[in-house]
Amino acid sequence: MYIFIVAENQGWIAPQVIEEYLPDRTILKLSFVRNELKKVTEKTERQKEFILNRMQPDMEYKVTEVAQWLDVGRTRARTLLKMLIIDGKILETGTTKMKRYQIIK
Secondary structure, three states: OHHHHHHHHHOEOOOEEEEEOOOOEEEEEOOOOEOOOOOOOHHHHHHHHHHHHHOOOOOOEOHHHHHHHHOOOHHHHHHHHHHHHHHOOEEEEOOHHHOEEEEOO
16 A cells, blocks of 8 residues: 555554454554654764763753754754654753753763
């Protein structure tokens, strides 16, 4: 089915087809969540480690500072910081323009 190909190409979790009886029905469960099994490249791992090594405890950093360290755009820096938050290695404080990041001791 085409929906399975689209899900795989987008990196989403594969759709589930659920069949139930009493009453008879077929359910298609779609999840637009990224599949966590996506391979992380060696370059990304190096960049994440560089960020962790550069951050000092009790200091907060902006996305623009991290982007300057790595010589990448703010979008890429934000993506790397989100990965580190998911990994549980840094904390995020504030909202939008006041958002800051700090390393977990």
